[in-house]
Amino acid sequence: xxxxxxxxxxxxxxxxxxxxxxxxxxxxxxxxxxxxxxxxxxxxxxxxxxxxxxxxxxxxxxxxxxxxxxxxxxxxxxxxxxxxxxxxxxxxxxxxxxxxxxxxxxxxxxxxxxxxxxxxxxxxxxxxxxxxxxxxxxxxxxxxxxxxxxxxxxxxxxxxxxxxxxxxxxxxxxxxxxxxxxxxxxxxxxxxxxxxxxxxxxxxxxxxxxxxxxxxxxxxxxxxxxxxxxxxxxxxxxxxxxxxxxxxxxxxxxxxxxxxxxxxxxxxxxxxxxxxxxxxxxxx
Numbered sequence: 001x002x003x004x005x006x007x008x009x010x011x012x013x014x015x016x017x018x019x020x021x022x023x024x025x026x027x028x029x030x031x032x033x034x035x036x037x038x039x040x041x042x043x044x045x046x047x048x049x050x051x052x053x054x055x056x057x058x059x060x061x062x063x064x065x066x067x068x069x070x071x072x073x074x075x076x077x078x079x080x081x082x083x084x085x086x087x088x089x090x091x092x093x094x095x096x097x098x099x100x101x102x103x104x105x106x107x108x109x110x111x112x113x114x115x116x117x118x119x120x121x122x123x124x125x126x127x128x129x130x131x132x133x134x135x136x137x138x139x140x141x142x143x144x145x146x147x148x149x150x151x152x153x154x155x156x157x158x159x160x161x162x163x164x165x166x167x168x169x170x171x172x173x174x175x176x177x178x179x180x181x182x183x184x185x186x187x188x189x190x191x192x193x194x195x196x197x198x199x200x201x202x203x204x205x206x207x208x209x210x211x212x213x214x215x216x217x218x219x220x221x222x223x224x225x226x227x228x229x230x231x232x233x234x235x236x237x238x239x240x241x242x243x244x245x246x247x248x249x250x251x252x253x254x255x256x257x258x259x260x261x262x263x264x265x266x267x268x269x270x271x272x273x274x275x276x277x278x279x280x281x282x283x284x
Contacts, residue, residue, distance in 0.1 A: 001065075001099070002030045002031075002065065002070050003024065003030070003068070004032060004050075004064060004069070004070045005030070005032065005071045005073065006054075006071065006073050007033075007072070007073035008031035008032055008039060008042070008073075009039050009076065010034065012171050012174060012175060015171055015172055015175035016071060016178050017047065018175075019041060019172075019175050019179045020175060020182065021047070026045050026197075027046055027047075027048070030047070030063075030068075031047050031048070031050070032050050032051075032052050032063065033049060033050070033051060033052075034051065034052070035073050036049055050063050050199050051162060054077075054082075054085035054086070054169075055056075055085060057088035060089060060091075060236075061092060061095075062096075063096075064095075064096035064098050065096055065098075066094055066095050066096060066097040066098070067097075067098070067099050068099060069098065069099055069100045069102070069182050070098050070102065071104070071105070071178055071182060072089050072090070072103045074103070074118065078239065082120075083121050083124060084119050084196055086103070086117075086121040087121075087124050089101075090121075090125055090130065090152045091128075093130060094128045098130065098131075100130075100172075100181075100182075101128075101130045101131070101132050102132070102134075102135055102178060102264050103121060103122070103132065105121065105122055105131070105134050105136045106118040106136060107136050107137075107195065107255070107256060108191075108277040109255045110247075110255045111250060111253075112247050113242075113243055113244050118136075122134060129235035131189060132189060133181050133187045133188070133190050133192070134173070134191040134192065135181065136192060136194055136258075138167050138168060138169065138193075138194055138195035138256060139168040139195075139247075140166045140168060140169070141169065141171075141172050141175070141196075141272065142170065142281075143168070145277045145278050146281055148278075148281050150234070151206075151209060152213065152215070154219070155217050155218065156217065157202050157206040157218070157219045157220065157222045158227065158249050159219070159220075159221065159251075160222050160224045160226065160227035160245060160248040161221070161248045161251035162202060162221055163203070165200060165201045166195075166199060166201075166251050166257060167196045167197075167199045168195070168196050170271070170277055172272065173267060173272050174263070177192065177194055177262075177266040180267060192260075192261075192262040192263075193258050193260040193262050194263040195260070195262075195263060196271040196272070196274070197263075197264055197271045198273065198274070199257050202219045203219045204221040206218055208274065208275050212275070212282060213280060224246070224249050225245075227244075227248055228241045228245040252258070
């Protein structure tokens with residue numbers, strides 16, 4: 001029996017593999033990657049590295065074995081038909097008779113277009129009849145803390161979320177929840193709504209950034225259309241900018257507040273405070 005992680009060299013997948021290696025022998029872990037060179041360090045540590053691509057379903061043939069526990073990390077190619085990509089993994093997992101397929105989804109409360117592919121994947125997974133776990137991950141701290149340069153340069157945090165709040169947590173927190181499911185028992189056919197312990201708004205984000213830098217940084221609330229223009233002006237593709245602007249509209253409506261407590265319960269510890277993530281982001 002292996003624990004198999006797809007997208008294993010991505011931001012979240014790699015954290016899951018690293019945390020798995022703290023709990024189980026390396027030979028029990030399979031890292032599924034598109035570019036094996038990026039997983040060379042994992043192979044050196046004894047992890048089995050398998051090469052497969054969401055866009056080539058045949059590459060998943062024979063990859064899984066009966067009894068495996070699989071983490072399907074959602075793809076990030078928004079223009080490639082993500083539900084179809086994910087279905088390649090689901091079909092291969094069903095053919096192999098895996099013991100569990102866990103999927104990194106989005107909060108059930110999120111109505112933005114970003115959630116459409118996740119809902120479609122959930123439907124495909126449930127229709128497959130496989131034992132499943134839905135890990136409905138909320139937003140990541142790192143979505144805001146990994147690129148603080150524009151906010152520091154302009155002394156403004158620019159968003160279109162009004163006074164809306166969100167319950168973000170660190171990628172490492174979400175990775176720990178996935179590891180708890182993959183190494184634990186009793187998670188079959190469960191749905192977990194995952195988010196940080198403390199909800200916050202962008203005015204608080206700007207205030208914390210000001211406190212840590214000693215600079216006066218304000219929250220500049222703009223319209224969804226203005227925010228989309230800011231993002232495209234920064235070089236993001238139009239379609240992706242529209243998705244992110246749509247998420248801000250959802251934040252204003254409270255759709256990214258997740259107060260289930262599932263994340264800290266699964267990991268057995270409080271979630272990472274936003275201030276800690278900002279501190280790490282400033283260190284760069």
